[in-house]
Amino acid sequence: MIAQYIRVGSIDEGLKVLEEHRPWGRVLAGGTDLLPKTRTARHKRSLPLVLIDIKRIDELKGIQMKEGRLCIGPSTTMSQLAGSELVLEYAPVLSLAAGQVGSPEIRNRGTVGGNLGSKNTGADLLAPLAAMGALVEVRAPGGTSEIPVRDLLAAGWQGLGRSSLITEVRVPVNRQVTWGYRRWSRESMGRAYITALAGLEPRGDDRSCRFTAVLGGPGLWPRTFECQARPGELSGQEPMLELCSRAAAEIFAAAGGAGGDYQFQIGRVALAEALELAAGEVGQ
């Protein structure tokens, strides 16, 4: 049940109102994840939610480059992320992932902060942000912290309390690395069943590369696998699929077999397709 709606105009005001309405206060950004949830029978019966609308807070908007990092305001929509010239220049894989979220309507409303805050293991931005070593700035009544996305994922996104606001997402730019992203969904314009991210960073003179793989999806918080890949493993579909099968096996084993064999099979193929994308860029 939605008991109250409050629009706030600054981060400080948002934090104050969140604290006042604990434990029922909920940050509202685009609402594409939160609002459908409030219509479920459980929510209708039980929770007197107070929606705290942050869309008018200017400090939470915009994308800029600062000190070698792409700094993304959490109220940036998926459409804005996908179309940003800065993102296309410095982190094109983020644009690729954002452009595959839901439908145009969802992308026009859904935000970066909401994608992270939704705590959906298959959210499309999680794998690219984890792979690129992104950090999330979080403000809470106790102060400001900067938390690596990978740490939040490892903790099942427990690091964000009900009184916290994501105030910026910072992505270190490393133009040596090429990335590929693939996702697979059971339905068109639906949430991903598998998100797969591959990254290649050339190392040494023999054309070997540091290979980064991330897989996520329902029941599987995105997990990262890294290894040194030899040139022979990075050309041709068969060797690439073999490398990605090994990476997927390690990831699923570390996750305690989450998702089962079906998700694993799709995961290794999606990862190989992501690797082909990344490898295709290496020689350019």
Ligand SMILES: Cc1cc2nc3c(=O)[nH]c(=O)nc-3n(C[C@H](O)[C@H](O)[C@H](O)COP(=O)(O)OP(=O)(O)OC[C@H]3O[C@@H](n4cnc5c(N)ncnc54)[C@H](O)[C@@H]3O)c2cc1C
């Ligand atoms: C039909 C449909 C299809 C979808 N398809 C996809 C898809 O393909 N891929 C995908 O990843 N997602 C998908 N989604 C989920 C959702 O649209 C996206 O995750 C979107 O990015 C959520 O953003 P939002 O601004 O609408 O979040 P909201 O609904 O406003 O918020 C989501 C959660 O994040 C919290 N939150 C929002 N902003 C902040 C902040 N700054 N600080 C702290 N907490 C915050 C909210 O409190 C809430 O708990 C889909 C949803 C629908 C309804």
